[in-house]
Amino acid sequence: MHITDILVTGEPIIYAAMVSIALVSIAILFLLTYFKKWGWLWREWLTTVDHKKIGIMYILSALAMLFRGGMDAMMMRVQLAFPDLGFLDSQHYNEIFTTHGTIMIIFMAMPFLIGLMNIIVPLQIGARDFAFPYVNALSFWSFFFGAMLFNVSFIIGGSPDAGWTSYTPLSGAAMSEGPGQNFYLMGLQLSGIGTLATGINLMVTILKMRAPGMKLFHMPIFTWSTLVTCFIIVFAFPILTVALALLTIDRIFGAQFFTLTGEGLPMMWANLFWMWGHPEVYIVILPAFGIFSEIIATFAKKRLFGYNAMVWSMIIIALLSFLVWVHHFFTMGAGAFVNSVFSVSTMLIAVPTGVKIFNWLATLYKSKIEFSVAMMWALAFIPSFILGGVTGVMLGMAAADYQFHNSYFLVAHFHYVLIAGTVFACFAGLVYWYPKMFGHKMNERIGKWAFWLFFFGFHVCFFPQYFLGLDGMPRRLFITNIVEWLPLNIISTVGAFGMGLGFAVFVFNIYYSFRNSEREETGDSWNGNGRTLEWATTTPIPYYNFATVPYVDEIDPYVRMKEEGKTTYDESKLEPIHMPSYTGAPFIMMAFLALGSFGLIFEWMIVAIAGLIGGVIMMILRSFDYDEGYHVEVDEIKRIERKARGL
């Protein structure tokens, strides 16, 4: 085999990427060695089972993925605004929108939210860690290796090019030869397993490890949104796992599940994909709703309006999300009756969503709104998301969708909901909980710059696309040399660069704040307006979270605590705390499975089997692992707490 059969060659952009990747990797290796940080990296991060550290690693990876997906987006927008430049050819454009979509949804939005859940949920329910800390580490590494696997595809082997939906028969072995599509299958499979495990893990954590006294309807709304999301994950992800496995077997082992030849049923893929795919969009939107609810209540300095309605509407949305997948192929010719049923069920989702919007508005009523950066992201979400939501209803009207389907109208719609919903929430949540994670705030002035740039850029980029769709421009089109479409495409590209700039300022703010922000003294960082238990811990949070677990029997327990001058800390009740030990096993196990996946991608069966065996050996070793963790002694807890509380 020749090296050019593996490495992608012939594209200047890709050579540039290779060089920069090589340079960055060398720089990282050099710095780690020079500052003698290898041991630190291994002991503190690669082997950690601490939910807070795992959460931080999730978020850092997600930011990196947002950068990668954003670069893809910029390249597409350049191509669409300047078709005569010939910046990208068709093949390259197809690979880019495929990796962009996949990365944004699977490797950016979901991990970002899971990262926030990782850090915040145990704190909100007064727990010391996840129910299964080891599994949590495993989940992270499976996501991480899955993402890396997917990302190397553009220099090694070639990227998938059949869209993030990967419809068969196009994505089958006959029409998409080579490793590209296999990267998609294995990358998603590996990380999907981790997501499923996280879903189960968080569900058990929330159901079993709440502070004494805390009933389900006392839980903070973000924890509620996480719980509902976990149910969706647990029911939806197995479908994806099966669908990916079937297509993998088709492609690599020559089965005929989705092929045109044999007895294949290509349309089955669309069904399986969207039975997972539609719930998936709620996996990335419900936690966002939870985050906005927390932030709006905090900075409105007021209790969330209609807590019960908020919870129930999330539950109803989750249930409905499994009943509407056919709206993704209204144009499949399923007939008027089927389309009517799915059309109405789709539109019904607007009702609980509307209830939530009105509840947020009512939370603002008679409040004292403080325009901090986190709050601005949350407020901007409301009008922006409405513009995506109403067009969603229009898409749900099947007869009208015949005209919208596969057009830029759709592209505008889903970016409106995904960005105004999920991405705004990721930024809002990160800014909001930042002091908890890192012990200092992000700079507010720079934060506002990032906000306004991104916010304007977003609307300028995507609003015109509704009209492109109405003018007949289809999605996934790599060239726009139809004169009527050019002006709006150029405007859209300008907006995209605004967003890119906003993101750059946001990232700069991380660096700037790390250097310059004041360190946090108290745990209740937002002028003492925290309402839920995460604000009741000290900052930095001790690794065992709560020295003594508080008793909770109401919504927003920390508000009452502060009124009564209490804290969660009670020295007389200290007991040794049981904690899990750090372990490198999850990292190694997933590295083996990633190696195995890599083998499968190139159909090198020896590598695939070796990786699989390595993974299985790690699992066997784990089953003989009797490490029960360790206890933090009372003296140690006292020392840490006294120092943190300045007693």
Next chain:
Amino acid sequence: MKIKHLRSKWLGLIPLSLILFLSGCGEMTVLNPKGPVAESQYELIKYSLWFMLGIIVVVFSLFAYMIIKYREGRPGRKESDYDPNLHGNTTIEIIWTIIPLIIVAMLSFPTVTTLFDLEKAPEPEDGQEAKEPLVVHATTADWKWFFSYPEQGIETVNYLHIPTDRPIEFRLTSADAMTALWIPALGGQKYNMAGMQTKLFLQADEEGVYDGRNSNFNGEGFAAQTFKVHAESEKQFEAWAEQIQNEAPALTAEKYDELLKPGLTDKDSFSSTHLEYINHASKEGMGYVVENYRDLFKEKLHLDDIEQQETFQ
């Protein structure tokens, strides 16, 4: 003051841009229907737009009211403007559940009736007699269109002629990847899938040349898989069909096979149809193209000159 200034600026942006864009709406293809199917879809879109604008106006005004009135430092805030424990009101919550439900119901009825209408040939206008639909088989293969007219015994590649004021019954299928037939001026799309057949009724009321395309991504040549629709009077159409029947060569099995090869081709016409050799709409022939051209699918075709394709213009 600074915050307020910024806020009013961005609130102002949205209606402003609306006006800007809406002024161009007259020319948007979908909002400018040329046939009864597109017309009924346009009516539905217009109808829904009013509701959506209503929702937007309500939410935006409430939102503006809240953030202006209840911002922390507003001069002249009263004690009564703050009630941190206000957290529910059953009546109002019921109201804002019921109203969206009513809206959904009001959107559902026309949607469902339109859906059922679209499954049939469009009704003739008042005073006109109903015409038998003209059957056109639209078959795609990577990356071209075959239009077979069984009645006229002709077949065209990458362009379409249709009579006005007569329903067209498209029978859609594909020889390989999944595609979709979309002629936005005449109405919305449906999928073409190998091994099955879907039906799509469209009709043109106005003579003219309209853009049609495959709207479902199917690989490298996707952007160039477009065609022009020439809608002309029944008479002109008949004349055109006859001319093709007389002047164009017959479509032999070999020629058709050649055309099925993955790649781009220019417009072409034939005095017989491929329907006699192969039925892509049946499961039996489904793998035919893949089996024949498995090796060609493997190759990257590098269609660099895609912009020069005539069909693309």
